Amino acid sequence: MSIAPTKPEDVAKAFADAWNRHDAHGLADLFTEDANFVNVVGMWWKNRNEIEGAHRATHDTIFRNSRLEGRVSSVVALAADIASVHYTWTLTGASAPDGSRAGPREGILLLIVQNGQPAWRIKVAQNTDIVPGMIAPPGAAKP
């Protein structure tokens, strides 16, 4: 286990640490019980148990040897006990579903964190991959 996050930005670092330990329980423990998390392909997990199960499944397989690194690009206080954190990440060492090695990927993880006193926890998360040079996907215009 890691130290409980006592600042909004610590939550992003704790997320990456749990990812790199491949610790689905520790990762899920960073979320509130009723958290919503939309991942990069639009899967929507609606509570802590779903978040833990999904990460256990991927960290037993495609993300088993992956490493997530990044930096906190923005922290904005939205209310006394609510903040947004943007974490800009690079993922290396992942596998494709067929077991071959996947290339590095980059993205932006948005965390809306809540001060649960003492620990800040993630109440809402949404992840989006960065497709350089695009304003919308090729051949598939999107907002």
Place this chain on the structure above:
Amino acid sequence: MSIAPTKPEDVAKAFADAWNRHDAHGLADLFTEDANFVNVVGMWWKNRNEIEGAHRATHDTIFRNSRLEGRVSSVVALAADIASVHYTWTLTGASAPDGSRAGPREGILLLIVQNGQPAWRIKVAQNTDIVPGMIAPPGAAKP
């Protein structure tokens, strides 16, 4: 112009209305001046002017004849004057960059909205497309 949103969920409806009028100014006016918006390919607009410019550029081109429809799937109060809104959307009528017609696409737009009294405005937005049947993109495993 449309009526100012007086409830969190009204902001999502006003976003779709402005989109369908192809009204970049009206769309941007739904955001706070200092809003952050990460789009589906990881472009990160960091204020209202950037949001307006980006939407003007796309609504003059690939989204000129597009139509955004959807529904508010979740509204969660995060603080007295802060809420999260998940808007699940379908986009039709968009063009690909080469001018050919693009197929319909689906996604989830997360809006963190703030009560500016009287109008609720978007402080943080992040959009992700739904890739059915995927837990991560094929051949490009991502968190």
